[in-house]
Each structure stands twice: as structure tokens, then as C-alpha cells.
Amino acid sequence: MAGPGYPLLRLVALVACGTRTIIDAVFGPTATGEAGYTRRLARSLRAGMIVLLDRGFDDAALIADLAATKAHLLVRLKGNRKLPVLRRYRDGSYLSQIGTTRVRVVECEITIATAADRHTGVYRLATTLLDHHRRPASALVTLYHQRWEIETCYLELKSSILGGRVLRARTPAGIAQEVYALLTCYQILRTAITDAIDTHGGIGPDRGSFTIALNAARDLLVQAAGVIADTVIDLIGAIGRRVLDNLLPDRRLRVSPRIVKRAISKYQARGPNINRRSYKATLNINILVTGP
Numbered sequence: 001m002a003g004p005g006y007p008l009l010r011l012v013a014l015v016a017c018g019t020r021t022i023i024d025a026v027f028g029p030t031a032t033g034e035a036g037y038t039r040r041l042a043r044s045l046r047a048g049m050i051v052l053l054d055r056g057f058d059d060a061a062l063i064a065d066l067a068a069t070k071a072h073l074l075v076r077l078k079g080n081r082k083l084p085v086l087r088r089y090r091d092g093s094y095l096s097q098i099g100t101t102r103v104r105v106v107e108c109e110i111t112i113a114t115a116a117d118r119h120t121g122v123y124r125l126a127t128t129l130l131d132h133h134r135r136p137a138s139a140l141v142t143l144y145h146q147r148w149e150i151e152t153c154y155l156e157l158k159s160s161i162l163g164g165r166v167l168r169a170r171t172p173a174g175i176a177q178e179v180y181a182l183l184t185c186y187q188i189l190r191t192a193i194t195d196a197i198d199t200h201g202g203i204g205p206d207r208g209s210f211t212i213a214l215n216a217a218r219d220l221l222v223q224a225a226g227v228i229a230d231t232v233i234d235l236i237g238a239i240g241r242r243v244l245d246n247l248l249p250d251r252r253l254r255v256s257p258r259i260v261k262r263a264i265s266k267y268q269a270r271g272p273n274i275n276r277r278s279y280k281a282t283l284n285i286n287i288l289v290t291g292p
Contacts, residue, residue: 006166009175012037014044017052017149019205020156021190027179035062045069050129052147058126060099067101067128074144077105077124089132092287093140096126104130106137107288114281122288137287149206156210157186189213189239196240207248216242 011027012034024044026037034056045051047070055076057063066073077083083105087095093106103126111120125144129135158164161182169175193208216239236244 009167009179010034010037011179012041013150013153014041014051015150015153017146019190019194020149020153020210021194022153022183022187025183027176035059038062039065042066042069045071047071050074050143052144054147060101063103063126064099064101072128073103074125074127074129074140076144077126079124081124083126088289089137091132091137092289093132093137095130098126101128102130103128104132106140108137108141109286109288110141111284111286112281113284138285141285141287153186157182160211160214161185189217192217192237192239193243196236196243199236199240200244203247204251206251208243209246209248212246213239213243 008030009027010030010032011025013025014023015021016023024041026040028037038057039062042065045066049071051066051071051073053073053075055078058075058078058081063073063075083096083098085094085096089095089104093104096103096105106125106127107122108125109120109122111118123141125140127135127140129140167175167178169178189210193210193213194205197203197205197208220238
């Protein structure tokens with residue numbers, strides 16, 4: 001009889017989409033769901049923020065708690081949620097209500113065309129940004145695509161820094177210490193990348209390679225280089241200069257859905273058919289007007 005697997009830890013983070021820096025993070029046993037941990041992140045929400053949420057956070061009570069912070073929300077809705085149409089707007093969106101929270105709903109059809117294939121999907125988004133003149137439906141759909149940035153953050157935490165390894169601590173206190181160390185290391189590297197990019201106007205922060213920054217930091221530690229700092233403050237630093245010398249190309253359109261990273265068979269881990277031509281894609285957004 002096989003023994004139990006590794007114990008699991010759930011981590012939920014609030015991430016800045018532009019720089020991918022972590023604004024706040026909470027973690028603990030998986031007995032607490034994502035919604036429970038997200039409520040704890042409400043302490044870091046402020047007026048003026050726009051929070052992008054996956055459809056797993058489509059919960060009336062949670063939306064009300066987060067909206068009470070005065071931050072605005074943009075959340076993807078589950079397919080089976082039925083909402084009343086209170087008023088329709090000229091941009092194709094309509095006023096509705098989730099629990100006690102007034103929201104504006106956008107239904108859209110997104111078509112992604114590549115050299116290899118063409119895929120169309122229907123999405124529904126709800127937002128507390130009720131002014132359809134200042135925030136038209138098409139702009140909200142485009143903005144929501146930035147939610148993928150947090151997936152990149154998790155990839156860098158779990159794969160780039162940990163290299164696929166599990167946490168080494170054997171006690172709850174040790175695990176907490178190790179997770180905080182992991183988050184601190186990530187934040188330091190992201191700050192170094194952002195500082196370096198900020199010295200060159202017109203370059204997006206997503207062109208700074210996290211892998212380059214991580215390897216540069218490891219080299220400095222191994223060589224014990226730069227232990228004694230100069231009296232002149234250098235915002236770029238050795239890590240930043242390495243990042244600027246190896247800038248990534250402009251981001252391509254993300255078209256790949258979520259896939260199993262570690263399947264039972266390594267030959268199917270990324271699917272049977274991978275066509276590199278699909279990296280070049282065009283996107284078409286069509287706002288839908290449904291119902292009477």
C-alpha cells in the first residue's frame with residue numbers, strides 16, 4: 001500500500017501586472033480555499049486599484065468584501081451564473097447585480113487565429129467600473145488579458161527559483177520561514193529588474209528576463225562579488241546591467257491554454273502536437289449583445 005504524498009500548501013498572491021512584483025501574499029493549509037485566503041488580501045486593496053480575478057473567485061460574498069475596500073474589480077464569470085439585465089449600454093455591456101454589488105457585465109466572443117489553427121471562445125466579465133463612457137467594454141476585455149501575468153509570477157516562484165524542488169523544511173514554522181524567504185528573493189529580483197528598466201524610457205518591464213536576473217544574482221553570491229558596496233548608489237547594479245544587456249523581445253500574444261505540466265507520461269506532458277508556428281497570432285474581439 002502506497003504511503004501518503006507530500007503535504008500541500010496553498011499560496012494566494014496579489015500581484016502588480018505591470019512589474020509582476022508582489023503586493024501581498026498569504027499562505028497556509030489547503031483546508032482553507034482560495035476565497036478564504038483572498039479575503040485576507042483585502043487588507044492591501046486601495047481605492048484606485050483594478051483587481052483582475054479568475055472565474056474561481058466568482059463568489060457574491062467575496063466580491064462584496066473586496067468591493068468594500070473601494071478597489072475596482074474585473075472578474076470572469078462562470079458559465080452557469082445567471083444575472084439579471086437591469087440596463088443596457090451602447091457599448092454592448094449591461095448593468096446587473098451579483099449579491100449586493102452592482103456590476104457591469106461584458107459578454108464577448110474572442111477569436112485567436114494562428115498559422116496552424118483558429119479558436120473561438122465566449123467569455124463573460126463583470127466589473128464594478130460602471131461608467132461605460134470612460135471604461136468601454138472592448139477596453140475591459142483587453143485589460144483582462146493582463147491577468148495572465150500572475151501565472152508568470154507563479155511559474156517563476158515554483159519553477160525558476162525552486163527548479164521544481166519541494167520545500168525542505170519539516171516543521172510548520174520552518175515552512176513559513178522558507179516561503180517568506182522564497183517570496184523575499186523573488187521580490188528583490190523583481191525590484192532589481194524594475195529599477196533597471198526604469199532607467200531606460202520606453203521599455204516595458206516585461207522585457208526584463210527573470211531568469212537572467214536570477215542567474216546573475218547566483219553568480220554574485222558564488223563569487224562573493226560586490227560584498228563591499230561603493231559609496232555611490234547604483235540603481236542599476238550588476239544584476240540590472242545583465243538584464244539590460246539581455247532584454248527579451250516584445251511580448252507575443254498568449255494563445256496556449258493551461259496544460260498539465262507533469263503528466264504521468266513525460267511524452268504527453270505538453271500535449272501530442274506542438275506547432276511552433278502558432279506563436280504568431282491575431283486576436284479579434286466581438287462584443288456580444290444577448291437577450292431582449
